[in-house]
Amino acid sequence: MKRFQKQFWLGTLVLVVASVAALLVHRDWHERLPAYAYISGWVLFGFMLLLALFNARKKLPFLPLGRSEQWLQLHIYGGFFTVVLFLIHLNFRLPRGGFEITLAVLFAIVTISGIVGLLLSRALPRRLQTRGGEVVFEKIPAIRHSLRQQAEKLALGGPGGSPIIAEFYVRRLAVFFAEPRNFWLHLQESRGPINRLLADLGDLRRLLSETDAAVLDQIATLTRQKDGLDYHNALQATLKLWLFVHLPFTYGLMLFTVWHIVLVYAFSGGAQ
Amino acid sequence: MSEQLPAPEFDHDNYARPNQAWTCGHAAEGRCCPLGPDRLGRCQATFECQPVLDLKPGETKGRWRCTRSGGVCELGPRPDGTCCRPIPPCSPRASLRWQRGRFTLAVMAASLAILLIVLGSPPLRDRLFNPGTVSQPHSGAAFAALAATNHLNMSCGACHLAGASGPRRIVHTAFAADPSPVELVKLFSAAPAEVTSLDGHCQTCHTSHSFHQVTVVTIACTYCHLEHQGAKMKAVGDAGCVFCHGNAGTMAAAATASQHMLPEAFQLDMVRHGLEFPAPHPAQGFTEVIHGFADDHPQFRFITDHWRDPDTLKFNHALHLTGSTIPDLPNGHKLDCTFCHQPDASGAFIAPVKFEQNCRVCHSLQFDPATPGLTLPHGRAEQVTAFLHSLPQQYQDYALRQGTNASELATFASGKLAQLRKVYGLGETLSQQVFLSTAKTGPDTQVGTVNGATRPVFPGCAYCHEVKHDAPGDYQVTTPVIYERWLNHAAFDHAKHTALACEKCHDAVHSTKTADVLLPARETCVECHSLRGGVVNTCATCHEYHKPLVARTN
Numbered sequence: 001m002k003r004f005q006k007q008f009w010l011g012t013l014v015l016v017v018a019s020v021a022a023l024l025v026h027r028d029w030h031e032r033l034p035a036y037a038y039i040s041g042w043v044l045f046g047f048m049l050l051l052a053l054f055n056a057r058k059k060l061p062f063l064p065l066g067r068s069e070q071w072l073q074l075h076i077y078g079g080f081f082t083v084v085l086f087l088i089h090l091n092f093r094l095p096r097g098g099f100e101i102t103l104a105v106l107f108a109i110v111t112i113s114g115i116v117g118l119l120l121s122r123a124l125p126r127r128l129q130t131r132g133g134e135v136v137f138e139k140i141p142a143i144r145h146s147l148r149q150q151a152e153k154l155a156l157g158g159p160g161g162s163p164i165i166a167e168f169y170v171r172r173l174a175v176f177f178a179e180p181r182n183f184w185l186h187l188q189e190s191r192g193p194i195n196r197l198l199a200d201l202g203d204l205r206r207l208l209s210e211t212d213a214a215v216l217d218q219i220a221t222l223t224r225q226k227d228g229l230d231y232h233n234a235l236q237a238t239l240k241l242w243l244f245v246h247l248p249f250t251y252g253l254m255l256f257t258v259w260h261i262v263l264v265y266a267f268s269g270g271a272q
Numbered sequence: 273m274s275e276q277l278p279a280p281e282f283d284h285d286n287y288a289r290p291n292q293a294w295t296c297g298h299a300a301e302g303r304c305c306p307l308g309p310d311r312l313g314r315c316q317a318t319f320e321c322q323p324v325l326d327l328k329p330g331e332t333k334g335r336w337r338c339t340r341s342g343g344v345c346e347l348g349p350r351p352d353g354t355c356c357r358p359i360p361p362c363s364p365r366a367s368l369r370w371q372r373g374r375f376t377l378a379v380m381a382a383s384l385a386i387l388l389i390v391l392g393s394p395p396l397r398d399r400l401f402n403p404g405t406v407s408q409p410h411s412g413a414a415f416a417a418l419a420a421t422n423h424l425n426m427s428c429g430a431c432h433l434a435g436a437s438g439p440r441r442i443v444h445t446a447f448a449a450d451p452s453p454v455e456l457v458k459l460f461s462a463a464p465a466e467v468t469s470l471d472g473h474c475q476t477c478h479t480s481h482s483f484h485q486v487t488v489v490t491i492a493c494t495y496c497h498l499e500h501q502g503a504k505m506k507a508v509g510d511a512g513c514v515f516c517h518g519n520a521g522t523m524a525a526a527a528t529a530s531q532h533m534l535p536e537a538f539q540l541d542m543v544r545h546g547l548e549f550p551a552p553h554p555a556q557g558f559t560e561v562i563h564g565f566a567d568d569h570p571q572f573r574f575i576t577d578h579w580r581d582p583d584t585l586k587f588n589h590a591l592h593l594t595g596s597t598i599p600d601l602p603n604g605h606k607l608d609c610t611f612c613h614q615p616d617a618s619g620a621f622i623a624p625v626k627f628e629q630n631c632r633v634c635h636s637l638q639f640d641p642a643t644p645g646l647t648l649p650h651g652r653a654e655q656v657t658a659f660l661h662s663l664p665q666q667y668q669d670y671a672l673r674q675g676t677n678a679s680e681l682a683t684f685a686s687g688k689l690a691q692l693r694k695v696y697g698l699g700e701t702l703s704q705q706v707f708l709s710t711a712k713t714g715p716d717t718q719v720g721t722v723n724g725a726t727r728p729v730f731p732g733c734a735y736c737h738e739v740k741h742d743a744p745g746d747y748q749v750t751t752p753v754i755y756e757r758w759l760n761h762a763a764f765d766h767a768k769h770t771a772l773a774c775e776k777c778h779d780a781v782h783s784t785k786t787a788d789v790l791l792p793a794r795e796t797c798v799e800c801h802s803l804r805g806g807v808v809n810t811c812a813t814c815h816e817y818h819k820p821l822v823a824r825t826n
Binding site for chain 2: 268
């Protein structure tokens with residue numbers, strides 16, 4: 001924690017100093033340097049490339065390019081600084097024309113998705129630690145399948161089983177064990193669904209013999225485990241799904257940016 | 273050396289391969305196929321074993337042997353050598369990572385497709401790449417016609433070669449530009465306002481592009497004129513002017529250069545608006561360093577150079593506006609500025625004062641107190657002399673106009689002349705009274721009247737005019753020269769200032785001499801034309817930059 005805080009304050013300090021320096025340079029030079037817009041554009045493009053290289057770095061773990069954690073810090077604080085550079089390049093005005101607006105929208109999508117991803121990656125792992133230890137995301141379907149089989153075996157075990165439990169399983173639990181449930185409610189940290197299910201199991205318990213009640217207790221335990229698994233599934237999926245916006249639109253942005261550079265030069269005063 | 277721990281709970285029969293693009297369709301059931309899907313996501317499951325053919329020496333057919341890892345199955349291989357226990361195929365599932373990669377490719381493909389579609393359609397291309405609305409003069413029908421005569425395209429291609437090109441040509445143009453995308457160092461050494469190729473396109477239509485002073489260095493059109501800013505082309509900002517006028521070095525160089533040039537070289541060929549005061553060209557030219565009108569714009573030259581109005585007309589503004597002897601106008605109103613100073617047809621300028629319209633209402637030029645209807649003509653001195661020499665005829669004409677019988681005209685005229693001779697004399701004596709008498713020397717100090725009173729209205733011409741008298745009968749009245757434009761380098765529109773009272777800018781009520789130049793000082797203008805005043809105060813508000821059309825044709 002202490003190390004994280006040190007990193008946070010150091011990164012924030014560097015970001016603030018760099019941003020103020022960039023703004024001062026902008027104030028003093030944006031009217032004095034004739035090609036200021038070109039220079040600020042190239043600096044911005046350089047930072048965008050640097051940020052995009054973070055993904056390439058992850059694909060080349062064998063190269064001695066520094067620790068991935070350092071790259072992540074660089075990506076985060078560099079990302080915020082790139083927003084400042086973007087505003088400077090725009091000279092703090094709204095974008096004009098279809099192409100500029102498209103570029104700005106793509107930049108906004110990438111930036112906002114990145115910030116959302118950062119917030120999620122800061123908040124969700126802490127919440128995951130409070131519910132059921134570590135679960136490998138890719139193994140969740142198999143574990144869910146196992147829980148379902150166990151629950152079905154208990155509820156629909158055979159001729160000696162309780163018809164009340166079997167009826168309850170078919171009516172309420174079969175759907176619950178069949179697939180991930182309550183995705184959005186888990187993200188909102190709501191325990192309403194599982195509490196209602198457990199309350200129904202509690203009501204049912206009063207109608208059962210001791211033997212059947214013991215079986216029902218085991219089913220209740222499996223139900224709690226399944227709910228915990230759904231919780232992990234919801235949060236871990238969210239941790240992965242934001243990248244479905246951030247990464248593809250980053251490449252789209254880079255493509256449009258390259259064409260933007262070509263257009264700027266093709267339509268510049270120096271072009272024939 | 274620490275002991276290496278075994279991997280926990282590693283199940284060799286349930287190898288899920290989560291890092292691979294495809295996972296076995298049975299992974300969700302906890303029983304992955306050991307082989308797993310191939311790279312393209314196809315299930316590779318066949319049979320539980322691959323039987324081996326045991327062929328003993330001398331045998332031709334041999335016997336298939338089961339090689340199942342979990343133990344030999346009961347039925348064994350089929351006669352054709354295939355396993356009798358086929359593995360049910362699965363539907364491999366793509367990993368999230370693979371799906372994300374495919375989605376990324378799809379987004380990139382879509383982006384590329386959008387770009388190619390746009391590039392392939394000129395109307396779409398123009399619309400998407402246009403960073404802002406082109407001004408009406410550069411986009412209307414008139415421009416289309418003009419562009420056609422210059423063999424240019426109507427669209428972006430009129431100004432940008434790349435605008436009329438496809439993607440390949442656009443890329444080629446970009447890399448042929450100066451500087452090109454690979455010449456980053458050049459960006460730091462670019463000179464401000466440097467003339468570029470684009471300026472050449474401007475001058476395709478804007479021929480004879482000339483600047484306002486001969487000492488001015490040529491700067492790029494686009495430095496001052498910003499296109500793509502809306503249908504109405506954005507007004508030229510101060511930055512373009514301050515680029516030279518705010519630069520002490522440039523101004524000093526211009527001042528030095530101008531010392532070796534004749535004043536005629538700086539003669540402005542402005543479109544004339546009325547009679548302009550012939551202000552001399554300053555020895556140093558207009559080379560004071562200026563950053564803004566409200567900041568360090570020099571005081572107007574009529575103040576710093578103590579200009580005096582050389583007009584010979586004797587006019588006292590203070591007397592006319594505040595004098596107690598000034599009678600009311602026929603409509604009962606007091607005399608004010610607007611009675612004499614009315615805007616011209618454009619409203620921008622004030623029409624010249626006319627004697628007949630503005631002066632005669634008080635200064636009727638009546639000379640005979642008994643005959644108020646007969647007045648002297650106003651104009652040339654010769655006309656007045658001729659009038660006086662023909663007084664008998666003038667009286668007869670007057671009597672005729674009044675309805676007197678023809679037989680009595682001569683009697684009427686002789687009677688009037690006798691009365692006039694008795695009071696003022698006739699001939700040269702009367703001429704001297706008419707031409708030379710002033711308020712102090714005239715027979716009566718009543719100068720004018722508007723109520724038809726019969727008092728004589730001497731003094732004469734010299735009361736207002738410079739009259740030269742060298743010999744009897746020779747009177748020369750100097751024609752007044754009333755300058756209408758004093759600050760010739762600036763434009764002013766009275767119509768835009770009608771909300772202000774005249775005296776706010778023109779201190780006429782304190783002016784007793786014709787020589788006073790009744791214009792406002794810079795400070796008066798700055799009260800409104802400044803950030804504090806809230807009214808626009810750019811250089812272009814008052815000044816033109818290019819020589820107007822008159823000059824271009826020279």
